[in-house]
Amino acid sequence: MTFGLTTDPPRPAGPQGSPLTGCLREYRTDLLSFVTKCARRYGDFVPVRVASHRGYLISDPALVGDVLNERTGDYRKVFMLRNNRLFLGDGLLTSDGEDWRNKRTEARPIFKASSLKEYAPIMTQEAERMGEIWAAGGTRDVQNDMMDVALRVIVRCLFGGDADIDVARATKDINIIQSRMNKRVRSLVPLPDTAPTPFNIGLRLAVHDLNKMIYGWAKNAPDADLPVRSSNASATISDPRDIGNFRDRAMTMMFAGHETTALALSWSWHLLAQNTEAYARMHNEIDTVLGDHPPTFDDLPRLRVVRQVIRESLRLFPPIYAFGRDAVRDTSVGGQRIPAGQSAMIAPWVIHRDPRWFPQPDEFHPERWSEEFERNLPKFAYLPFGGGPRACIGKHFAMNEAILVLSALARRYQPQPASEDPIELWPTFSLRARNGIPMDVVRRPVHAPTISQGCTAGTRKAARTTPDDVITSRGVCRHSST
Template sequence: MPSDQLPPGPRGSSWLGGSLRDFTARRLDFFLDVARDYGPLASFRFGPRRMFLASDPALIEQVLVTDAKHYIKHFGARMYKPVLGNGLVTSEGEFWLRQRRLSQPAFLKQRVHSYAPAMAELTRRMLADWRPGKWVDVQYEFSGLTSAIALKTLFGLESTEDRATFVEALREAFDLMSARFRTVLAVPRWVPTPANRKLKRAIRHLDTVMDGFIAAGKKRAAEREGQGSTAGEAVDLLTRLLAARDEDGSAMTPRQLRDEAMTLYLAGHETTALTLSWAWLLLAQNPAAEDRLVAEWKAVLGGRSPTPDDLPNLPYTDAVIAEAMRVYPPVYLIGREATKELELGGYRVKKGYTIFMSQWVNHRDPAYFPDPGAFKPERWLDGLAKRIPKYAYYPFGGGPRVCIGNTFALMEAAILLATVGQRYRFTLDPAAVIDFDPQITLLPKYGIPATLAAR
């Protein structure tokens, strides 16, 4: 029988907010401290909400896999519905399953590989504007690049003037919603506060631009169909989603198409941009690892961009990406809310309780990653991924809701890393302050300022 007692955990710094103040002030360290001080299953409050932190891989697997059908996305994730709508990240139940089924064929390995030439070409266009000695913000540059790639592979569109304002509105909306997450009692969105009015304007702008992207993508798909397919031509994801049919022959509604397009656009650029940004920071700080990486590219690629066929021959590149996502996971926290009374780790999980699982915590567990704070790509070269528990390392989540675009993201990261890295290295600004801004993803708080140097 599960215990009616709560797992051990911090009492919190305030009677009303519980641990919310500590979480807000030092989010990443808060989870590390809770896991270290209270063990594999800990408990705390955010205002009236009861939270558990599961840090044992077996408990995480129970939540994400074994008992997955009895959990939904937690309240914090649901806060992002005004932007993401009812897409794959936020939808639940049979609706989610239908959308996943309709979207899955677009992410088959062969189809994902067809986007590689566009990824390489857009990277080369970015490099054409670079010069040795130029100052850049690494995160800004790669965010712009992966955003352009998402626009091309999702809608078949080249970069547009709308993209920059779209990304700005997206960031503003997420900043405002993240602020709501940090309050005990958020003001309802219908109350016309200054923050709510700004959020409403940002969402209205996002919808207008996304509708324009979809309309332009549909027009391009129609033109392409009228001209006949070109052998070997990559078909954008929007075209595949438009053509997708469920078992009963039904297609996505316009609203469903908008929600999935918004979700895929966001997921298709931000996490990969962060993976690359953090990877270049770590490589700049670890020149021996960078030298080994460049030697691999020289031996295998000889200066050209990699193709999907090259990727199995780039094991150290793969290890660098894996290690960057271990040290600085772009998605550092996921949560699930119980829809019925359950058991976890010998404790009773009541309906409505939230289970947090933190990649930031698990990826730093010295039991599986000796010297966890060090950047050591070579740790992945001797079969580590197969030796450790599955949920000791889970940068793309897990279970039925594992990220649908993980193959796309890993291929994109490898192609962009090698294409850029054979031409340039990044010298960090010695006065740079590198800090974290953990929102829905793990952002660099002040960017990553660096100077370009030719190879």
């Protein structure tokens, strides 16, 4: 018998990897499959080493809440974000502590309820503009098209409705930056941005080009009281003291404010095309609610099925598929110790596909999102926008935009898969399709006939997996049981 002594609980099991690089090879090869296998094989708290960095994959909602809510002061943003300040600056995504709280307060007016109502016409206008492009028919990459719409929306909302946007140029720069961020997080020894490598030179040129666009939009804006700077009335691009804060806020809002929404829409089109029953329910609602007019802000509460489709898409393909927090002091989760400097890793990709919280977790069932289901769902089992005090400040903006854009386009069109080839997932900073999502744009009548909720002949079932399947970055593939 011992008196006055305490001991840590036994260290939980986890993947060993190689003595030199840990699980870097598995991490690089197929990140989504790797984290899924870790959770299935080892449980809700899994120690993982990737190169020299140590962390813990946490998959139980109660433990996630401990990190994001109860002990939020024990953590700061993960090193991957902090190491990308050349691009993101000192904005909301990279700041911590009092600095983060001040920046969050400054940004809050951009997303207040009255502002969201003002943004709605811009969202619908951009959807209708894309609808005119789709009128030509043919095969479209809906991922590119949704990026186009979402980027135009966020720039016009932040810099004024007349902002002139070179989408191709901005998208090219953002893709270069995404590739750089992805390469850095997967490197054995990440080089600093100051290293004069060809890749870093390309990165700096891309950031410089985006900076020029941001300052150009602000300079040409017709109104000095724009959302992106009205949160701090003294901040103007002519004031050297504030130019950095202005740029960082605008860059963060532009990047984070279009990527999540565009991908939610892209994956929604992909999933709907696999399930004609869900498509029919959504079309029936759109025809009933909208009739022959585009959606407005006042229509949002009645577009319940469209909202369910977006929520289910965000569950199956969360744009932010994994994120982390770095411990700033020794702390614990569920009785397990996390030393200072190590990370708590949270993967919505894993949690959203856990049968404990979501029956038939790998199937597309928008109707699951009933009020009763949402009431009974554990608080941190659904994390498309993060959770706790640092949950995404623009989540209502993103949901409103996704519902309005999907409704406006689905009112007139029903994109269908352009090929039978699987869509290859590409988990960079966000969860993209590596080669896009090609679809044939098909017109539909504004008032479609009502289809019963039962399956009809020819209905294509959603892609489904068995316990021996894992959806990987190469699509749905069979493999041995884990």
